[in-house]
Amino acid sequence: MTTAPVDVESARRDYAALVDRGLSLDITRGKPSPRQLDLADGLLALPGDVRKAEDGTDVRNYGGLKGLPELRRIFAGPLQVPAEQLLAAGNSSLELMHDSIVQAFLSKLPGAERRWADEPSVKFLCPVPGYDRHFALAERFGIELIQVPLTETGPDMDVVERLVAEDAAVKGIWCVPKYSNPTGVTYSDDTVRRLATMTTAAPDFRIFWDNAYAVHHLTEDEARLADLLALATEAGNADRVFVFGSTSKVTYAGGGVGFFGASEANLAWWTGLIGKRTIGPDKVNQLRHALFLRDEDGVREHMRKHAELIGPKFAAVDEILTKELGESGLASWTKPTGGYFISLTVPSGTAKEVVRLAKEAGIALTPAGATHPYGDDPDDAVIRIAPTYPELAEVEEAIRGLAVCVRLAAATKK
Ligand code: PMP
Structure with missing residues (x-):
């Protein structure tokens, strides 16, 4: 300058x-402004007289760890995860990121040699500038945070590829791939492809793909993001992807629904562990979201x-x-x-x-x-x-x- x-x-x-x-x-x-929150006030009158989800589940009762299929279907497209591999959970995606890390410390991830708690050290790559809560969350568990420059096309992939290849302690990378917090960049197709296919020294490396702004366009010219989970799956690396998202800035911040998407093996790992934590999510809120948003066009x-x-x-x-x-x-x-x-x-x-x-x-x-x-x-x-x-x-x-x-x-x- x-x-x-x-x-x-x-x-x-x-x-x-x-x-x-x-x-x-x-x-x-x-935070959304009060006028943005007003846009979703139709939620307050829902689910009205409806008590049952499309599969006949009574949403007032326990169960359904994976969340309501009709809501998972609505967000499958925007979050680029097949509906059967996308879980609708509680009111926040940050808690899902938190729980993934805690569970990885306590229970061996698919592909892992040992629990992260038993590793001499655990490191995460942090594209900067980035989201402070990602960093604070990892820091709280003693994860060593390594800065990687965020460019106009996403993280500097030459640096990322080198670090993940040479150090098996590098277990994860934080990514906000679309309209990133705070620069607003969307990762290029080439960046996404390199993330999906790169060689990692850690067999249990995970990309924390926080697609918090998947549908948050400001113009008609909507950013297009390559499909990380599909590309990683194609490359034989399906298990390296954890996708997160939520309706916090679609409907109500704190009163929305969080999503977690991953491979079948990761989902089996996740539901097996999370089933100890909860008997199921708030399906009443999920149903009101499905009725309010209707489908992808509704979103x-x-x-x-x-x-x-x-x-x-x-x-x-x-x-x-x-x-x-x-x-x-x-x-x-x-x-x-x-x-x-x-x-x-x-x-x-x-x-x-x-x-x-x-x-x-x-x-x-x-x-x-x-x-x-x-x-x-x-x-x-x-x-x-x-x-x-x-x-x-x-x-x-x-x-x-x-x-x-x-x-x-x-x-x-x-
Ligand atoms: N990820 C990013 C990148 C965010 O900017 C925010 C909110 N500022 C969150 C996650 C928090 O999401 P949630 O409300 O679903 O926990």
């Missing part, structure tokens, strides 16, 4: 004026309404950053066509200071470093912007203020 010098005095004046406004704005977390139609609400917020971020910082060369940012986030890159060594200045001015941002394992962004340059929750006017105000902070941090950089 070539940067024009910033006039310190004018940057200080602008910042003082910003602080004087006494703002209280929050663009920290990727697409519903997601268009989300795009109408949040598309203008993403556009506003881009417009304001272009106007305020475009010519300065002080920052670059992603222009996602889906998902929930924008990634802003500021001059090296200033991201923490930008976040601090913004906080003092009443604008809450995700902590700098959160996009990297251990909170350590070696360049101190990446800031995640989450524009969905606040009203449009608040997003605009927050981004104008953020630009002021970027200029001051750059001007006063030691």
